[in-house]
Amino acid sequence: MSETPQPADLIVFGGTGDLSMRKLLPALYHSDRAGLLAPSTRVIAMSRGGLDDADFRGKVDAEVRGSVPVDDPGTWQRFLGRLHHVSVDIGGQDPTGWARLTGLLAGYEHRARVFYLASPPMTFGPFCREAHRAGLVTPASRVVLEKPLGRDLTSALRINDEVGAIFDERQVYRIDHYLGKETVQNLLVLRFANAFLEPIWNSLWIDHVQITVAETVGTPGRRGYYDHAGALRDMVQNHLLQLLCLVAMEPPSRNDRESIRDEKVKVLQSLRAVTGGEVDRFTVRGQYTAGESGGARVPGYLDEPDRTAPTEASRRVETFAAIRAEVKNWRWAGVPFYLRTGKRMPYRCSEIVVQFKDVPHSIFPGSTPNRLVLRLQPSEGIQLNIMAKEPGAGEVTLKPVPLSLSFAETFTGRVPDAYERLLMDVLAGNPTLFMRRDEVEAAWRWIDPIISEWESRGTAPEPYPAGSAGPASAHELVGRSGRTWHGEGLA
Numbered sequence: 001m002s003e004t005p006q007p008a009d010l011i012v013f014g015g016t017g018d019l020s021m022r023k024l025l026p027a028l029y030h031s032d033r034a035g036l037l038a039p040s041t042r043v044i045a046m047s048r049g050g051l052d053d054a055d056f057r058g059k060v061d062a063e064v065r066g067s068v069p070v071d072d073p074g075t076w077q078r079f080l081g082r083l084h085h086v087s088v089d090i091g092g093q094d095p096t097g098w099a100r101l102t103g104l105l106a107g108y109e110h111r112a113r114v115f116y117l118a119s120p121p122m123t124f125g126p127f128c129r130e131a132h133r134a135g136l137v138t139p140a141s142r143v144v145l146e147k148p149l150g151r152d153l154t155s156a157l158r159i160n161d162e163v164g165a166i167f168d169e170r171q172v173y174r175i176d177h178y179l180g181k182e183t184v185q186n187l188l189v190l191r192f193a194n195a196f197l198e199p200i201w202n203s204l205w206i207d208h209v210q211i212t213v214a215e216t217v218g219t220p221g222r223r224g225y226y227d228h229a230g231a232l233r234d235m236v237q238n239h240l241l242q243l244l245c246l247v248a249m250e251p252p253s254r255n256d257r258e259s260i261r262d263e264k265v266k267v268l269q270s271l272r273a274v275t276g277g278e279v280d281r282f283t284v285r286g287q288y289t290a291g292e293s294g295g296a297r298v299p300g301y302l303d304e305p306d307r308t309a310p311t312e313a314s315r316r317v318e319t320f321a322a323i324r325a326e327v328k329n330w331r332w333a334g335v336p337f338y339l340r341t342g343k344r345m346p347y348r349c350s351e352i353v354v355q356f357k358d359v360p361h362s363i364f365p366g367s368t369p370n371r372l373v374l375r376l377q378p379s380e381g382i383q384l385n386i387m388a389k390e391p392g393a394g395e396v397t398l399k400p401v402p403l404s405l406s407f408a409e410t411f412t413g414r415v416p417d418a419y420e421r422l423l424m425d426v427l428a429g430n431p432t433l434f435m436r437r438d439e440v441e442a443a444w445r446w447i448d449p450i451i452s453e454w455e456s457r458g459t460a461p462e463p464y465p466a467g468s469a470g471p472a473s474a475h476e477l478v479g480r481s482g483r484t485w486h487g488e489g490l491a
């Protein structure tokens with residue numbers, strides 16, 4: 001990132017939507033407060049809302065101010081002053097919105113111009129075409145695509161082609177906010193800035209890897225999106241596979257825009273395909289029913305409050321997914337990677353567990369293999385379970401004890417939200433933490449056969465009560481080989 005922030009125009013399509021109000025605008029405010037935005041940088045929200053600048057600033061004042069620390073009213077006012085709003089209807093007949101945007105951007109062609117598409121994927125192509133038609137795509141333009149990038153390989157290819165017809169791949173930033181999380185980046189540092197792990201980071205020493213993203217939240221009000229996504233598309237295709245890549249990738253030769261992505265894509269291409277009857281053995285899908293979560297009684301997926309009533313699609317969609325994956329290469333042959341994610345789990349926990357093999361020859365009874373736990377959220381940290389001797393005379397008694405690093409205790413200062421980091425990277429023109437076209441497509445290529453097998457069954461996912469650790473089959477998935485899931489209440 002350059003020392004002096006360069007002036008930029010950030011145009012957020014879907015600028016009054018949930019993502020913008022909950023994540024993007026707070027992240028931009030934090031960056032502004034930290035002096036990371038150039039004085040003349042502007043944020044131009046685009047939506048169908050029919051708002052003018054003053055209306056939009058009022059809306060942000062009312063809805064965002066309460067969620068960010070406003071210690072200095074001057075900074076908040078400066079931030080509000082950066083905001084503009086343009087009303088547009090993509091595919092609509094009214095050109096006045098584009099004309100107003102053109103007016104706002106005229107004379108600023110030399111600046112970084114970022115189009116952030118915080119909108120459903122079917123709008124990506126039409127938006128890019130209209131922006132191009134309006135003459136707004138400059139050589140210094142970038143486009144940020146929010147997930148989900150399509151709902152299968154075919155739609156992802158189409159979107160990538162449509163966007164690629166207007167923007168060069170170097171200008172396209174496909175966001176996966178997990179890559180902006182501090183602890184996720186720390187995983188790279190842990191692996192590649194320390195020497196001790198690399199010699200044992202392979203199938204000789206590692207028994208298996210678990211990647212869990214458990215959430216307590218359900219999906220109230222999200223039926224429209226979630227019924228057609230499900231846990232596999234919403235979480236596994238992107239967040240969990242990205243984590244898997246970072247664990248499994250080979251050391252890149254440089255920390256630059258392509259080297260890390262080159263290595264990640266090789267992992268995705270090495271994933272063993274799960275097809276046909278294997279889908280039953282290697283995957284599990286579940287849907288939560290009513291239960292107890294966060295100390296309260298909560299409804300099942302089908303009874304979540306929403307504007308629309310549940311349909312057949314609602315009955316078939318999974319809110320929990322678990323998969324046994326394998327990376328077919330020299331380093332990882334035979335090492336299962338267990339992935340699981342679910343809504344309405346007992347507690348929120350995202351972690352990567354690397355389970356080492358037992359010592360080759362044990363001279364002490366009662367030893368258990370080492371385990372490295374990378375906790376991504378909450379309470380970010382790294383824990384290595386090692387065997388120690390319990391103090392005392394007489395027989396040697398072993399006990400697994402944790403060597404723990406808590407980021408909160410070790411590093412003071414605020415941990416920036418993933419979007420802060422990623423937005424600043426886009427403004428600075430650094431795509432390292434964004435997904436390249438071939439990565440997204442390789443991920444869909446692996447996910448697609450699982451989805452089509454699931455869909456061809458036409459059956460409902462296995463129920464699990466809200467607040468539980470997922471369906472029974474998820475335990476069988478790891479239990480078949482004598483393993484268990486990690487995590488109290490999640491095992």
Ligand code: BG6
Pocket residue numbers: 147215217234235350
């Ligand atoms: C989003 C999914 O990408 O990630 C949501 O669409 C999910 O369904 C969210 O809740 C989880 O993100 P985080 O940062 O809260 O772990």
